[in-house]
Amino acid sequence: MTAMSPKKRPPHPLPSEPVRRVEAGPWMIELLPAARYETRYVATQAAIGFAFESQRGVHAIGSDRVQPFDAVPNGLAFVPAGCDVLSESPTGGEYLRLLRTDGLALTGNHAFNNRIDAQAIALAMRMRAGLLQASAADDWEGWALALADRIECRNTFEAPLPGTINGSRMRRLDEFIDAGIDEPLGVQAMAQMLGLSEGYFMRAFKNTTGKSPHSYLIDRRLAKARTLMREPAARLAEIALCCGFSSQAHMATAFRLRMGISPAKLRSQLSP
Helix, strand or coil, X not given: CCXXXXXXXXXXXXXXXXXEEEEECCEEEEEECCCCEEEEEECCCCEEEEECCCEEEEEEECCCCCEEEEECCCEEEEXXXXXXXXEEECCCCCEEXXXXXXXXXXXXXXXXXXXXXXXXXXXXXXXXXXXXXCCCCCCHHHHHHHHHHHHCCCCCEECCCCCCCCHHHHHHHHHHHHHCCCCCCCHHHHHHHHCCCHXXXXXXXXXXXXXXXXXXXXXXXXXXXXXXCCCCCCCHHHHHHHCCCCCHHHHHHHHHHHHCCCHHHHHHCCEC
């Protein structure tokens, strides 16, 4: 069988990942799959968001001024109640959203995004794993309250800051990784592509995203694998090689460690 190319997309409609949702006490928690979107609304409830992937598009948050945005991976976001929101992206990105449904206000009166917070990252990863596993036994309400607490934490920052990777460089890096996703990419090659020293690149990347370049590379490989898994005829072993994993077992281990679920189980959840 001819190996499938990660750069080719089948012409027929593919199954999609569902919106995963759980309600816990006064909280509604959703995991939105990466997909094109266009939305405009006035927020009736405050919302907490977390971007697992880079996202790019245009938005106007609490303003009539529509401008381009670059959402960084692992960026925490907040939209207060009553805020006007317009947001569009041609590709979107996997996104966690929390709403308080009992009418009680969340602390905070200004919108923000791209805030990097280590505790928020850990909580969001835990919630994603629980939603992917469809687990009802987890401490959803406790996790939601803990994430809401991070909205007020002052020991966080919103990118970009000095010593970080700006939006245009992040875009170039994503394109570079995606073009060589089936190859053994390294940190040195990423740094050279951006014209940075390896040491500076590693520090700046960690400041921007809260993780190392190597960890981010694995995330991009997994995201590509999830896209290719939507093709029913593609075998998991082929997908693993197309995404730069040494074997199907290597890919499965990465899925379990990062998402708490096997590729086969995740694939079984796809909607026709």
